[in-house]
Amino acid sequence: MPNKLAEQTSPYLLQHADNPVDWWPWCPEAFAEAARRGVPVLLSVGYASCHWCHVMAHESFEDVVTAAYMNDHFVNIKVDREERPDVDSVYMDVTVALTGHGGWPMTVFLTPTAEPFFAGTYFPPRPRPGMGSFRQVLEAVVAAWQTRRAEIEESGADIARRLAEAAARGPVAGLAASPTSGVADELSPPLLDTAVAGLSARFDARHGGFGGAPKFPPSMVAEMLLRHAARTGDGHSLEMVALTCERMARGGMYDQLAGGFARYSVDATWTVPHFEKMLYDNAQLLRVYLHLWRATGSPLAQRVVRETAAFLLADLRTPQGGFASALDADAVPAGVPAAHAQPEEGASYSWTPAGLRAALGADDGAWAAEIFGVTAEGTFEHGTSVLQLPADPPDAARFAAVRAALAAARAGRPQPARDDKVVAAWNGLAIAALAEAGALLDEPAWIRAAEDAAVLLRDVHLVAGRLRRTSRDGRVGTNAGVLEDYGDVAEGLLTLHQVTGDPEWLTLAGELLEVVRARFAAPDGGFFDTADDAEALLRRPRDDSDSATPSGQAAVAGALLTYAALTGSAEHRSTAEATVARFAPLLSRDARFAGWAGAVAEALLAGPAEVAVVDSPALERLARLGTAPGAVVVTSGPLVAGRGAPGVYVCRDFVCELPVHTAEEVRRQLGVKVAT
Structure with a gap:
């Protein structure tokens, strides 16, 4: 019999709707029930594509004895961290403070007034060295x-x-800029040089990336370094991005058959991934590789852009025109009888030499094993290997045929599940990436896909002028949008406006940013992650650091700056400056956690350039290929209004140089690197 999750829209919550645990969604009624019964609350937080969430669910939440004990002694609440990042943020802070580490699944025990008193992450069904079993934890909490x-x-x-x-002190308490301070004092070129030097000190010069295992794709840091290289001419910044992107694209974290990146690498060499594929990673990495290609002309970078865009459209696009959140890490291994089927991590993506021979024949199978690094010992588990591509094969035609045959064979295996909820922020990232990539690589279908996603956000997620966080099957969820939703959606709409010239997207982005300024503003010039009328939690979340996506503060700062560049609004630019200035201490200390703020700061120091293209279609794409940090390029709107003479106008703060009319002049003024 389904529990109280059966009517939810979250795929993660629906995965638990048939558990014998009497799960509640996060709601006031659950805490009222805990108070009525006089029992604590067991809060379990995860997400649909989380491997260890599936493991704990199978081991504990599907076990009728364990479930009966939970039902007898607790009110049990399930939360999808992707639907409620505010709840996740508050209780993850608790978990890290109490245990020294965080992660998902997250398990927190609360009083009926939502105050935490014990926390952990994954608990096994049986004791392990240094770790009690889940049942032992439950019994100890009940006894206490x-x-x-x-x-x-x-x-x-x-x-x-x-x-x-x-929270009141804040991560940069006492160091934030005043709302009226200028960027020159807070985010000077020497400060950004220091930030880049700190990144260089942590750079893995052999394998790329920063630090050791596990390695996550440093998307926001890469954008900062690309902009720093463009502004300063620093070759090492560009080299760090180029090496990291090459190693990621040639390793097992990249899907060598169908494109798209897994969430992270469990090792320092990008060999074995944690296999789930997230929309937010692929949207950001698509844009990073696009900008790397723009800066270097790298054929590998362009190939990754094209393949990742194809993956987004083929595997994550929803019937309503949005983009689904993720593909699962797990799948049922091929050939396992249904009666014994249990999903295993990476089952869809791993190969053996025998499996290659079965799919391709003896000769091509042996050749594929060599070029993809598939060995008898294996690079993954149980003698299997994840496909890698250390170098481009000399026989391109043979490689294409082998790749297509392996992709077809893999398609015949059981496939990972898809978390098909649409998250506003992540769709904003996808809109920006696809719109810009479509314009730069002359792929109008990508631009149309970006427009379709924007229409979905406008028509479904925007309710009474406010964003909702998620939708599924065209049905909007009840959870309010958080700061990153507004920032990333505004960023996507502003990019779409530049590419299409449609003024609606500029207007809508401006309206979203006005909601941010009215509802999310903090007294010190930054912003909270939740609106002033959002549900009250133990604290009002305010996370300055980037995680797998830009922090809400950095995302909003970038959108404010772009909006200011497009409209000439000094007020929006001033707010962007004050917001980015809050990140000066973090950039100086460890820019790995402030990459997008650093990228926005680079744009501020560079201007950014405001480029109006008037009746010069031959020069429009060339202008878009410029590497000037944070530049906006438009053919309509306030920047273009009143300019009668054809040409390309390069402006800063709406003060323009004389129009230029030749490709050579455009290349010089905007730092165009690639041949056209």
């Missing part, structure tokens, strides 16, 4: 609650109080 409830409630209140105090 029954014998020391007053002490636990006092501890929970103290944790909540400390959390609120830490």
Whole structure:
């Protein structure tokens, strides 16, 4: 019999709708029930494509004995972290503070007033060295609650109080810019040089990336370094991006058959991925490789752009025109009888030499094993290997045929599940990437896909002038949009406006940014992650650091700056400056966690350039190929209004140089590198 999750829209919650656990969604009624029964709340947070979430669900939440114990002693709440990033943020801070680490699944025990008193991540069904079993944890919490409830409630209140105090101090307390301070004092060229030097010190010069295992794709840092290289001519910044992108694209983290990137590499060499494919990673990486190609003309970078765009459209696009959140890491291994079928991580993507021979025949199978690095010992689990491509094969035609045959064979295997909810922020990232890539690589179908996603966000996610976080099957969810939703969607719409010339997208982006300024503003010049009328949690979330996506603050700062460049609004530029200035201490300390803020700062220091193309279609694409950091390029709108003479006008703060009319002049003024 389904539990209380059966009517939810989240695929993750629906995965648990048939558990014997009597799950509740996050709602006031759940906490009221805990108060009525006098029991604690067990909060479990995860997401649909999370491998270890599936493992814990199978081991514990599907077990009727464990579920009965949970139902008897707790009110159990399931949260999709992708639907409720605010809830996830608050209780992840608690988990990290109490345990020293975080991750998903996240398990937090709360009082009926939502105050946390114990937390962890994955708990196994049986004890392991240094780790109790999930049942032991449950029993210990119940015993403590029954014998020391007053002490636990006092501890929970103290944790909540400390959390609120830490949030009030902020990660850069005492160092934030005043709302009126200029960027020159806070984010000077020497500061960004220091940030880049810090990144260089952490750079893996052999394998690319920053730090050791596990390695996540450094999308936002790469954008910062590309802009720094363009502004300063620093060759090492460009080299760090080029090496990292090449190693990622040639390693197992990149799908060598169908394009698209897995979420991260479990090792330092990009060999074995954590196999889920996330929309946010692929949207950002598509844009990084596009900008790398624009800066270098790299054929590999252009190939990755084309393949990743094809992956987005083929595997993540929804019937309503949006983009689904993710593909799962797990799939049922091929040939396993249905009665014994249990999904395994990477089952759809891993190969053996025998499997290659079966798909391709003896000769091509042996050749494929050599070029893709598939060995008898294996690079993954159980003697299997993840496909890599250390070098481009000399026989391009044979490679294309082998690749197509392996892709067809893989398509016949059981496939990973798809989390088909549409997240506003991540669709904003996809809109920006596809619109820009479509314009630069002359792929109008990509631009149309970006427009379709924008229409979905406008028609479904925008309710009474406010963004909703998610939708599924064209049905909008109830959760309010958070800061990153507004920032990333505005960024996507502003890019789409530049590419299409449609003024609607500029207007809508401006309206979203006005909501941000009215509803999310903080007293010190930055922004909170939730609106002033959002559900009150233990604290009002405000995360300055980038994670797998730009922080909401950095995303909004970038959109504000672009809007200012397109419209001439000094007010929007001033707000962008004050917001980015908050990141100066973090950029100086460790720019890995402030990559997008650094990219926006580079644009601020470069102008950014405002480029109006008037009646010069032959020069329009060339202008878009410029590497000037954060440049906007338009053929209509306020920048173009009143300019009668044809040509390309390069402006800063709406003060323009004389129009230019030749390709050579455009190349010089905008730093165009690639041949056309």
